[in-house]
Amino acid sequence: MQDFGKLFRENNIIFVTLALCLVFFLISPRFLSVDNMSAISRQIVPIGLIALGQFFVVVSGNIDLSMGMGSVLFAIVLGVIFGVTGGVALGIVAVIVFSLAFGFVNGLLVAKLKLPSFIVTLAGLFIAQGLSGLIIPRGQQIFLMGGFFRFVGAEKYFGFYASFLFLVALFALAYVVYNHTRWGAYVIAIGNSEENAKLAGINVDRVKIGIFMFSALCSGFAGVILSSRMGFVQPGLDGNGLLLDGIAAIIIGGTLILGGRGTVTGAFWGLLFIGVTNNALNLLNVTDVWHQVFKGSIILAALGANYVLWQSRQAEAQ
Amino acid sequence: MKNRIDMKGIDKSFFATRALNNVDFSCVSGEVHALVGLNGAGKSTLMKVLGGVISRDSGTIEVNGTPVEINSPADASAQGISMIHQEYSLINELTVAGNIFLGRELRKSGPFLDKKEMARQVKEQLDRFGLDLDPYKPIRELNSGEKQIVEIIRALMSDSWLIVMDEPTSALSEEDKGRLFEFIRRMKAEGISIIYISHHMPEIFGIAEQVTVMRDGQIVLSERTAETTEDAVIATMTGTELENFVKPHKEILGEVLVNVAGLTKNEAYQDISFDVHRGEILVLTGLRGCGAPELAKAIFGLDGDYNGTITYRGAALKPGRGPAVAVSDGMGLVTENRDKNGILPQLSVRDNIALPFLEKSVKAGVLDGRAIEKVVTKAIADTSTKTSSPNQEIRFLSGGNKQKICFSRWLDPDLEFLILLEPTRGIDVHAKADIYRIIEDLAERGVGILILSYEIDEVIMLADRVITLYQGQSVSEFTYPNFDKDQMLADIAGVGQPH
Incomplete structure (x- = not known):
């Protein structure tokens, strides 16, 4: 019994997510159908990419608010290159280069100028939003047609969407990097104490710049996959909603918002939690406004329960 | 090799x-x-x-x-x-x-x-x-x-x-x-x-x-x-040179203000008992880890996890009653860690001084600016705090002046008992003298004062009575003017203690 208690506390996000699934299933049996599971797996990909990039940023004690509008901007870069030249590969390369450069600037400002990441990336958010509207005026869009976009948006292998498999592969890669390379240890060290990390001889600036380049690259991937699924790009996409869902996923997954602590598997379960919640509220025909209210309440309840459990663990440790 | x-x-x-x-x-x-x-x-x-x-x-x-x-x-x-x-x-x-x-x-x-x-x-x-x-x-x-x-x-x-x-x-x-x-x-x-x-x-x-x-x-x-x-x-x-500091002699005639009896908290301190009279300066001294800061926390109501009793103004105190109750009862505490617990660094000197007086400065629901101004001006003058203006942000002040501001909060006439943890840690000689003067003035006014100090010269300069602690146990007590510095040092260093 005591072992179960421990198991529950250490993996509570898994239990909470599964319990949520059960509740939704009881309300609407359609929820657990293969088709719906498959739909969820596709819906969570862009959020998952944001969550993954944000995970490293947050563990390092920072935040990247530009990730959501960044994906919109990077999707537009893809759309414009594709629209003008018709070249998909060129468009993807442009997204990768452009997003890495964007992240590099963010990282440079945070690491070298010691500006708070909140401010740097908030500015980045507005700049990305403005540039998006500048390149494609509101109300207009560029259509993405062709085999590649169909592949990214809808192709399945062994019953799984290609984009979902890509996400899982990226999470697996992140798991290895976070737990089994120096890079992961340095991100944790910087999030715990930048001063002590420096004393241990770690090149803190380089790690920070790398973290922001990775998060921007994740935004780029998210933008490509989201727009491929929809078949067009336009500046009116809800990038900030994407950003907030991504942040919510990792926080629900047990990442400390102050930095220094978090697990990749926790982040993945947090992502499933958000994905399941979004999907179920749609499935139950909850209207848009109530959708947000319910989502907020569910997050609050889950995090509140998590916090109470965390306190009991602290008390146990004493 | x-x-x-x-x-x-x-x-x-x-x-x-x-x-x-x-x-x-x-x-x-x-x-x-x-x-x-x-x-x-x-x-x-x-x-x-x-x-x-x-x-x-x-x-x-x-x-x-x-x-x-x-x-x-x-x-x-x-x-x-x-x-x-x-x-x-x-x-x-x-x-x-x-x-x-x-x-x-x-x-x-x-x-x-x-x-x-x-x-x-x-x-x-x-x-x-x-x-x-x-x-x-x-x-x-x-x-x-x-x-x-x-x-x-x-x-x-x-x-x-x-x-x-x-x-x-x-x-x-x-x-x-x-x-x-x-x-x-x-x-x-x-x-x-x-x-x-x-x-x-x-x-x-x-x-x-x-x-x-x-x-x-x-x-x-x-x-x-x-x-x-x-x-x-x-x-x-x-060394042999004895400082020829003569503390003004004064009779401690006040009644017992605080009585601590058999206070014990597992590893922090054991079976500590003492009285503090009105107008008396009692100094606890020891090495770091002697248990005095933990004792102070218990008396101020920050920590309720102890055995034994604390009596204040004749009535037993409820363990862990919290600082808000302690302050309304006329107690004050100046912590050793000013930057962390003592001041609000982003606020001005004025706001830092006024903070504990705000409750009392309300007139018809709004703050009485003029009354606050008076308190602030008086506090700056009384403590000889050096600041370019009351609007100066407190974080730009020197350590000594910050400490004076922390003190000035407690120059409240309702104050009856003040606890000071390392009152002159990290501050210069001139500021020290000012702070000693403030402490003496408060005692003169009848405030009971409990000080924790790790500096032996300061202990001797300030105290009416000294209790030495070693690893949470009280070792000896000295009453003015019979302060034997070498004996005090030996006692706080655990000489002759079972180890």
Whole structure:
């Protein structure tokens, strides 16, 4: 019994997510159908990419608010290159280069100028939003047609969407990097104490710049996959909603918002939690406004329960 | 091979103050060298020079007879010198092995960490010194004794042969102390050299081969511990010149304000009893870890987890009643950590002073600006705080002036009992004199005052009565004017105490 208690506390996000699934299933049996599971797996990909990039940023004690509008901007870069030249590969390369450069600037400002990441990336958010509207005026869009976009948006292998498999592969890669390379240890060290990390001889600036380049690259991937699924790009996409869902996923997954602590598997379960919640509220025909209210309440309840459990663990440790 | 380090003729001045004056200091492989002295004697400065944290004005440092340049902490570690500080430099969320190898990780082929090999090497070191610790455990799950072990192992594994420990036992439980001493004995046997900064005489005479006493930036005694005594060391710490300070004599006629009876909190303090009268200044003194700050917390109602009773104005206090109740009962507390607990750094001098008076300055629901202005002006004048204007942000003030502001909060006429933790820590001589004057004025007014001070001269200068503490036990009591400084120092250092 005591072992179960421990198991529950250490993996509570898994239990909470599964319990949520059960509740939704009881309300609407359609929820657990293969088709719906498959739909969820596709819906969570862009959020998952944001969550993954944000995970490293947050563990390092920072935040990247530009990730959501960044994906919109990077999707537009893809759309414009594709629209003008018709070249998909060129468009993807442009997204990768452009997003890495964007992240590099963010990282440079945070690491070298010691500006708070909140401010740097908030500015980045507005700049990305403005540039998006500048390149494609509101109300207009560029259509993405062709085999590649169909592949990214809808192709399945062994019953799984290609984009979902890509996400899982990226999470697996992140798991290895976070737990089994120096890079992961340095991100944790910087999030715990930048001063002590420096004393241990770690090149803190380089790690920070790398973290922001990775998060921007994740935004780029998210933008490509989201727009491929929809078949067009336009500046009116809800990038900030994407950003907030991504942040919510990792926080629900047990990442400390102050930095220094978090697990990749926790982040993945947090992502499933958000994905399941979004999907179920749609499935139950909850209207848009109530959708947000319910989502907020569910997050609050889950995090509140998590916090109470965390306190009991602290008390146990004493 | 035997290693030795020799510091010769080290001088260091800070502006007009001569912190180190022609100091010679040596340390040899396989020995513990205890470094002793009162606050401000120059111990830390000497060790900072050795560690490359500050530069020396003149003198040489030789390792095995060859002069070396130590101008940065990196230079020091290249020479095999490591400092273990009281604030640990570990990463809480990483494991023991992860911390020890942080910044110089072992890898398998490719980018992958070789966690097994790192853990194995750490385990090997732990075994070598007879220590039991899981290399995979995260630091956050360790107690302070275990964290200290990790710091030391990290130093040893980066090829350090000289470890400087600054009051290493101050935060340790009895059990952890025993383990540390055993660890130190084993390190000695392995040829490691240790500089051990401490005031605990039983500890020093238990593990050190050599003891050096500093006073006013000079070495005043350096002997083999086998050839000297605890009393001789104590006597040289203070010297013979007695300060001719005469505290104005006053009769303590006030009634008993606070009575503490049989106060016990497991490891922090045991069976402490005393009275504080109205108008009396009672000073608790000891070494760090003597339990006095914890006692103060219990009296102020911040900590309710103790046995025994505290009576205030004739009525027993409810344990852990919280600071808000304490303040409304006329108690005040000035903490030792001003920057953390004492001030609100982003606010102005005015706002910092006014904070506790805001409740009383409300007129018809809004704050009475003029009344606040009066309180603030009076407080600045009464404490002779130096500030360009009351609008100045407090964080720009000097340490002494910040401390005065912390005091001014309690110049409230309703104050009856004031607790001061290290009232002059880190502040200059002039500000000290101002603060002593404020304390005397408060006592004059009939306020009962309980002070914790680690500086023996301050203790003697301020107190009407002194209680010495050693490891949470009260050792002796002295009443003005019968203050025997050497005896006090011996008592707080645990001389003659069962160890």
